[in-house]
Amino acid sequence: MATETRQILAIILNWNDYENTKRCIQSVHNIDSVDTLLVDNNSTNSSSQRIEREFPDISAIHREENGGFAKGMNTGIRYAKKENYEYVWLLNNDVVVTDCNPQQIVEKMRENGAGAASPVVTTPNGSGWFVKGVIDKKRARAIDVVDEVDTNSVVENDYVPFAAALIDVEVFNQVGLLPEKYFLYYEDVEFCSEMTESGFTIITVPRQTVQHVGGQTTNGPILTYYLARNRLLFARDYLGVTGAVMYIDYLNWFFRVFTSAVFSRSPSRVNALIRGTVDGMNKKHNKGPYPDET
Incomplete structure (x- = not known):
């Protein structure tokens, strides 16, 4: 008997952050064709248990160590591959899905042969946080461009931040999992570099928007x-x-x-x-x- 293929798995990490994680899950909970996986990075409080009680229909995995962003997401990616999902949606827990239809993003990915895509990301006051990602390899800088970008059509990128990135599971079969050596930040830059070197296209889909609220690790x-x-x-x-x-x-x-x-x-x-x-x-x-x- 053939195994049923599921479309999109939203993977959300939690580490001691009940309020942001709950708000993120609420924003994706009722989107068609999207299942939610909570990966707890060894929280020292009861935040994940509280969330699981409030959202009993989501899946959850509890890690025994806080191995950082990539290790937590890789736990979810392995789950997605095992459960035959076509796409994973890597969501920071401090993101709120506002005016975004992931199915439309998937359609644009298929039309453009893209391996990964991001919606436009804004701040809570509506100003731009991410539209286009550029990597300056001479200076080893990842640059988020928000101005002077034509958003009437899809935007091609060197990279997209993994705040709300949709990635075709086939990418992981060819490129491998996220690099875990960074713990936090720059794993998206390296992984996207590996993607483009392997021939994958990375796009931003205009008129699809999420909001980056900002959580525990965004300052300080x-x-x-x-x-x-x-x-x-x-x-x-x-x-x-x-x-x-x-x-x-x-x-x-x-x-x-x-x-x-x-x-x-x-x-x-x-x-x-x-x-x-x-x-x-x-x-x-x-x-x-x-x-x-x-």
Whole structure:
């Protein structure tokens, strides 16, 4: 007997964040052709248990460690492959699906032969957060473009952030799973680079919109540490870029962040910036000192 193919599995990670995760699940819960999988990254509170009681029809997997974004998502991707889903929808738990029909995104993916797609992502006040993704490989920078983009047709990208990315499961069969060495941030940049090198197209579908509310990791030392460290890891480990152009650009970024942290009187961000840079130069992978789970 042939195994039934299901269309879309929304994978949502949770780590101690009941409010955002609940709001995200509510926004996708009643969308046709979308099933929801909650992956708990070893929360230390009862957030996942509360969500499962409130949404008894969703599936859930509880991990025994907080291995970061990619490890959590890879747990869901393996589940999607096992259960014969055609597409996975990687959703940050701090995203709210507002004016977005994932079936229409899938149709655009099929029309354009795309392996991955993102809706337009906005902030809560409606301003642009993501429309087009560009990778500057000389500087090892991922750039989110929101202005001067023609959104009357699909937008081709070097990468899309995995805040609300729909990916054809066949991509994982050919490219492999998400790179787990980063723990948080830049796994989307590397994976999309691998996709395009394997011949896949990555698009943004206009007039499909989600809202990025912002959660626990969007500000402060966690963001600062992993952006500082992982940009260096991406440059040196994946791109093999070690030239002056990259380091000069990195130092300019370093001093902008340093100055901002000093003027905002945030010694924790200053410390995270320095530690992230040192750990990136020393090629330290996986989980760093953040978040502190002791």
